[in-house]
Amino acid sequence: MTPKGDLGRRLVARRLALGLSREETADRAGMAPSYVAHLEQHADAVPGRGALLTLAAALETTVSALTGGDAEVPPGREQAGRAPEFTELSRAECAELLSSHGVGRLAVATELGPTIVPVNYSVVDDAIVFRTARGATPSLADGCPVAFEVDRIDDVFSQGWSVLARGYARTVTDLGEKRRLAERARSKPWAGGRRDLWVRIEPYAVTGRRIAV
Structure with a gap:
């Protein structure tokens, strides 16, 4: 049920x-x-x-x-844990965390300067893919170098991780690739509405960090 x-x-x-x-x-x-x-x-x-x-x-x-009492407040309000351990994540660990899917933050250049927006994403064939609307801020990533970040914060234990991918974004125009992404992508945009523009990010660098107690 x-x-x-x-x-x-x-x-x-x-x-x-x-x-x-x-x-x-x-x-x-x-x-x-x-x-x-x-x-x-x-x-x-x-x-x-x-x-x-x-x-x-x-x-x-x-x-x-x-x-749900913390739904409207940002994570990370707790104090630092005792004897925290800061480590760099391997490329394989970063790939595993990225492939867990969810919501990531896209950093893209706009006329008003650098902008960061959240997007629902999936990982398909080692590429980060997401759907957006034409003219929306995420669509400005087409043909540009971008940064894409995902993280997880655990307030209870004052620990968490973050993964940063840098790469080039392009709009997917091939109909066959669009169909393949639609079949394999795990999540749909929470924002709803017509969002039929697929953007694909091919990372050239992926780094990550973890803080554990």
Whole structure:
């Protein structure tokens, strides 16, 4: 059954991100699997503060993250962790993180100066691809050198990673390639509307960093 409430969706998303089944989550939290199922599947479920704290600890996150209380604030507000370890990521590690797909940040030159915009992207044949609308800021990347960044911030443990790809962008004009990208791309633009312009970035340099505690 598909979860209907915001809490339910966030519970499911977080445990799947950790690779946990519903039973494993319940075991971590000391709860009955049926209760976890109830929270995931019923929009009117209202668990107490104690239950939320227990679930947040079991899922290695915060109550605010589970309930959507931090949806409108940027990540990284917590203090630095003790004895953080800063490491450079290998090209293979960067490629693996990039290929997890999602939302990335495109840095492109415009008439008003450098601009950074978020785009939903996929990785196809080692190239970063995304759809946009003609005339939209991401479409200005055509024929230009660009930078593309993805990251993940974990406020609970004050750690995270970032990957930066630099390369040349071009608009895809071949109909066969467009069809192939449409079949293989994992995500669609969240912005909706008609966005039928495909842009492909061929990275010539990919670097990454990780901060762990």
